[in-house]
Amino acid sequence: xxxxxxxxxxxxxIGSDRLASLIDNASRxxxxxxxxxxxxxxxxxxxYRVSMAVAGFxxxxxxxxxxxxxxxxxxxxxxxxxxxxxFLHKGISERNFERKFQLGDHVNVTGADLxxxxxxxxxxxxxxxxxxxKRIEIGKPALENKA
Numbered sequence: 001x002x003x004x005x006x007x008x009x010x011x012x013x014i015g016s017d018r019l020a021s022l023i024d025n026a027s028r029x030x031x032x033x034x035x036x037x038x039x040x041x042x043x044x045x046x047x048y049r050v051s052m053a054v055a056g057f058x059x060x061x062x063x064x065x066x067x068x069x070x071x072x073x074x075x076x077x078x079x080x081x082x083x084x085x086x087f088l089h090k091g092i093s094e095r096n097f098e099r100k101f102q103l104g105d106h107v108n109v110t111g112a113d114l115x116x117x118x119x120x121x122x123x124x125x126x127x128x129x130x131x132x133x134k135r136i137e138i139g140k141p142a143l144e145n146k147a
Contacts, residue, residue: 033099035097036052036075036093037053038050038051038052043122047122047124047125048107048122048123048124049121049123050073050123051118051120051121052118052119053117054075054114054119055094056092057075062075062114062119063075066103066108069102069103070103071100071121072098072100073100073101074096074097075097103123104125106127106128106131107124108124109122110124
């Protein structure tokens with residue numbers, strides 16, 4: 001695995017520590033397992049859906065949590081010691097997994113659903129009014145422009 005030296009960002013740009021940590025997190029997420037496969041869809045402006053193929057997992061086997069702009073999805077199956085099954089071919093992987101996604105600012109999870117072996121996680125980017133662009137009219141005092 002190749003590491004990226006982020007020290008030039010820290011010494012060249014004031015306030016870039018957040019950008020550098022995002023790049024660092026992205027490089028760590030690259031080393032994740034390819035299981036389970038997933039899609040990321042843009043449903044409409046500011047609405048997204050992550051769909052993961054989780055055949056063999058139930059709602060009770062899957063955990064979804066968000067912490068500090070990181071969406072973490074994990075699945076763990078209890079070991080089935082009661083029945084000994086003999087597979088001639090085992091192509092459906094039911095192994096435990098953990099997948100992380102770095103969320104952008106103001107992206108919130110709005111819901112999750114499990115149907116037909118697919119886990120769907122809906123996300124929406126909701127920009128607060130204070131962060132939206134403001135039109136500044138020329139010739140008016142700054143206090144009048146806040147309205």
